[in-house]
Amino acid sequence: MADVRIDVALAPRHLQVTLDVPDGQVVAVLGPNGAGKSTLLALLSGTLAPTAGSVAIGGRDVTGLPAHRRRVALLSQDALLFPHLSVLDNVAFAPRAAGVRRAHSEERAREWLEAVDAGQFADRRPGQLSGGQAQRVAIARALAADPEVLLLDEPFAALDVAVAPQLRALLRRVLAGRTALVVTHDLVDVVTLADRAVVLEAGRVVEDRPVRELVESPRSRFAAHLAGRVLLEGTLAGELDADAGGEVHRGDAVVIATALGPVAGLWQDDTAAGPGATALALVDPAAVSLHREAPHGSPRNCWPVEVAGMEPLGGQLRVIAHGVGSYGAVAQGPAGGVAPTVTAVRDGVSRGEAYVPEGGRSVRLAADITPAAAADLAVAPGRRLWFVVKAQQVRVYAGH
Template sequence: MTTHPAPEGLDAHLVVERGSFRLDVTLTAAPGDVVALLGPNGAGKTTALRALAGLAPLTDGRLRLDGTDLARTPPESRPVGVVFQDYLLFPHLTALDNVAFGPRCRGAGRSEARTRAAAWLERMGLAEYTGAKPKRLSGGQAQRVALARALATDPRLLLLDEPLAALDARTRLEVRAQLRRHLADFEAVAVLVTHDPLDAMVLADRLVVVEHGRVVQEGAPADIARHPRTEYIAQLVGLNLYRGRADGHTVRLDAGPEVSTTENLSGPAFVAFPPGAVTLYRDRPTGSSARNLWRCEVAGLESHGDQIRVELTGDLSLAADLTAVAVAELGLHPGSAVWAAVKATQTHAYPA
């Protein structure tokens, strides 16, 4: 009789019912994969993470890790490491003893646990902070101590709950790069929960987008960025997104107007273009080569990085990114009547 080795990695169908909310999400990942869970507030990301950790019991479904059923395994007995958003370091313990806590809980002796902890802190570039308590650590240092504590138990599943959310912008940039290196070396499965698209795009191999407790789209970061399938995802990756029906190089939008595209499609379709592809005019342009032209009204303006994001309503609701100089030259303000133009070559249409 031939025996087959148990499949490695994560195989989970998480069904959790809490009051009127129902989470129903399938997650699979091979060792070495980093999966990011994305979604708006209340979508169920944290509930999914808690279910994986054993902190939220499954109502139904399955949870297997490296072929072992974990659905009824208590949290402390699961080969799972967790990095919480606020790190949850023990304030009375040094960095060394915080990291040693995990191995001690898994049965390691004090000396062995501290030796392992010291090695992890050195890998994190924190060898000189072994005796420091959390109040003496910066946000970035505390994050790395929390990561070292999670990894010191040699977990087969690493869960990261908004691991960079508590950091300021400058520290976040540095720690994100460090975290990417550590995750690249991690040989088991990592699941990252984040609301930040940049964290997800940089850190994860695959994105799973959850809305209202269900997966609405999953795939490689580049594919999702290029082919968003919901308004939330489009906003996340910074695109104007519409749904309609394609007939050749034209997509008749559900919202009303037509959009000319370079793709030749037939049937239900999405069409998207970045806010930076939109050109605004105060008067109807006569010399523009843009195939798409809509009469709009400025609904609002706000800073967006080094540009101004102009929200428009009218023939089509859309966003346009302009420089501050362009906004001033056009004299834009809420209520301004404008013409919005987009070249067909700057749109992207794909089957719905």
């Protein structure tokens, strides 16, 4: 068994993490810069000691053990091979250091080099390898040490985008059945390599869920951005078609008060909640349409926005925009309060009640549209348009 149990604090870096990884599971570790991802790996590998708590691997308490006695291999974005040793000697280094006889350790090193399709580089020096080749060798070296746990810190970050897919396929093979933690900023790594995803923010775990759930219904801003969604944080006002006050249940059309103003969506959480509860609305940019004027009709969210920029996305364009205060003929809406904001959404903007409070100016929204639609609407930075999404297509969850 090579399960990992980590329950540590590192006071100077404000990190406090509890995490159990069962034997054979690959966990993606995600989070913004400075969240503590690398620090967590360092606490596991033994290059940093916690100020409190413990680390156990395969049921052994390794908290007091030095890095080389933990049976943990760390692979970082730079291959960090010994420049003065041949590739073969680099890979044979760990078994040699563990007391395996030269002939045997070289044999093992050759096997691992073959396994990562790098057998032909055995006699080269690291300086004669490309970045992708060096990273293959680094993987072989890590595996030759026969680790119980593999830690990968942005393993493709320093590589050409052209080589990353091959290496990813290799890592997928290598990671099958192993206990591993992979720090990454790349959604492709998350979905292709990991079973489960943990999101760190400011040294704390804010999400810990199966990868599929995380990409389908992210609950943290970081995961939403990674999954290409927009996450709006707010407070539950109540049901869309009822007077505010009662509890809402899964499938109910609800309204939440956000920095963008009232947002209507479907409550998708299994837990019931009442007005005032923290709520998260998830918007898929593919469900957002752009209009010159706010349309009428069924319950829709209509947000006046100013276009910030555009990015190509497959055959489409992703339009990035920010909420703006009311403009044109739209009157300023109420400054707050539950009931008026519900009315604003239910009755639509045709009555001139759509508005974005001051804070909405910093809310980043995205809409995926065709290049033809972009041309028709003359989408360009600075242009003011309406982002429109049906309430049915906004999923709302309980926040933390």
